[in-house]
Amino acid sequence: MGLLSVEGVIAGYSAADEILKGVSLAVEAGEIVAILGPNGAGKSTLLKSIAGLIRPKRGKVSFAGERIDGLAPRQVSARGLAFVPQEQNIFPRLSVLENLEMGGYVDPAGAQRRIPALLQRFPMLAEKRRQAARTLSGGQRQVLAMAMALMVEPKLLLLDEPSAGLSPIAAERLFATVSGINADGIAIIMVEQNALEALSIAKRSYILVDGRNSRSGISAELAADPEVRRVFLGG
C-alpha cells in the first residue's frame, strides 16, 4: 500500500464543472513525484482535491490507508499532509516568526520545538524573523511557505508550482531546497511548469492532459521520450 492513492477522481470548482475527469495516481513514502501538463490540464485542481480544498464528486483519495476525500483542509493537514499553494501561501502582515507559528498551529508544543531547527536550516528566515512576511522576495516567500508546511512534520508535501515567477537563479535554489527536504524522507508531489527541472529531481512523473492521465513513469524515461520532449519540453 503506497502513502497516497488517488483513484478515478472527478472534481471541479462548481456542480457543472469537471476539471478532473477521472485522474489516478500513487505516491510511495519518501519519493518525489512531479505532475506535469499544459495549462488547464487540472494539475493544481488535483492538488486542491487531495488537500481537501475541493471535494471530489467521484473517486477516492486515501492517505496512509485512510480515506481523506471529503475531509476539511485542516483535518487533512492534521494527518500529516501539508499543502503549499502557488499564491497567497504566507500571511503577509504577520512576521516571519509568526508565520512559522501559524504553520504549526495544530501542534503548538511541537511548533515551539521545531522553530529553532527550521531557523537553523533556513538562515535567511532567521535573519528576517522579525520582519513582516510581505517584505520578503518571491523566492524567500516560497522558502517561508515550505518552512511553514514543515512545521507539522508532514509525511507528504504538496507543492503547487513553487518556481512560478522566480528568476532562474532563485528557481535553482528552490529546487535544491525541495531536494533537501526530500532527503529527510518527506515525500513530495510537485506541480510544475518548469518541466525539465521537475523531471530532473522527481523519481516518477505523471502527465495530465485535459483532466485525464496522459503518460506516467520514471522521470528519466519520460524526459528521454521523443514524444514527451516534443509536446511538453519544447523539442
Add this chain to the structure above:
Amino acid sequence: MQEIAQLLINGIVSGTILAVPAIGFTAIYAVLRFPNFAVASHATVGAFAGYVANASLGLPAPVAVLAGFAVAGVVGVASDQLALRPLRPSGALASAIASVALMIALENVLRFVFGNDLRGFDLPIMRDWRFGGLRVGPQQLQNLGMAVAAMTALFLFLAFARTGKAMRAVADNPALADIKGIDPERMARLASFIGMGLAGAGGVLLGLDTSIDPLTGFRAILAIFAAAVVGGLGSIPGAVVGALTVGIAEELSLVAFQPAYRTAVGFVAILIVLTVRPRGLLGERAY
C-alpha cells in the same frame, strides 16, 4: 488659541473613547469581511449592562465597563450565530443589510425593557481640574484611561496570544489559515465576541461621559464607521488613528459651525478619504 487648545483636549478624549467601538467594528470586518452595523445596538446593549451594574448594583465605573464588554460580547456571538451566520454564503451585502435589521431589532428590545428615558450613571460629582485656563473633568480622564487600557489589552492579545495571532492570520489570509488548521468558525465567534464586547465597552464609556437611551449607539454609528473607514477598514491601528482624527475634527468643527452640524464631520471624513485615499490612512487595500 485657548479655545482651540480646549477643543483639542476634548477631541483627544472623545476620539480615544470612539476608538474602542471603532476597533470592534474594524476587527469584525477584518475577520468576517462585512460591515456589521449592529455594532451600534451592541454599544447600546453594553451601555445598559454597564448602567445596571453601576446604577442598580452600585458597582464602580471600571466594573461597569467590564460588564458592558461581557454582556455585549455574549449578545454579539448569539445574535451573529442566529441572525447573520446563515446569511454568510449569500455575501457581504446580505450580511450588512441583515446587520441593520439586527440593529433595529435589538434597539427595540432595549426600548421595550428599559423605556425611552434618558438615564445617567451613578457617578460622584467632582470639580473639573483647571490648568492654564484649560479644563479637564476627572471622569473624562478616567474614561480616557479605561479606553487606553481596553486598547492596550487588545493589542497585547493580538500581538502575543496564540489565539490572537490566529485571529490576525484569518484576517490576513482566511484560505491559508483554514489549511493550517485554524477553525474559521471559531475565529468568527471570537471576532464577534471581542468586536461586540468592545462596542459594548465603548457604549458604557459614551454613557459615562453623558447619558444613555436606546439610541445611544445609533447616534454614534456614523462616527464609528467614519473612524474605521478613515483609518482603513480592517486595520486596528487605523481605527485608532481614524477615531482620533474624527474625534478631533468633530470638536474643531465647533469653531466654525453650530453643534448641530458636528455629525456631518463623519460624512465629510468618509467623502474625503474615499476620494483621495480609498484604502484609508493605514489600510492596505481599497474596498
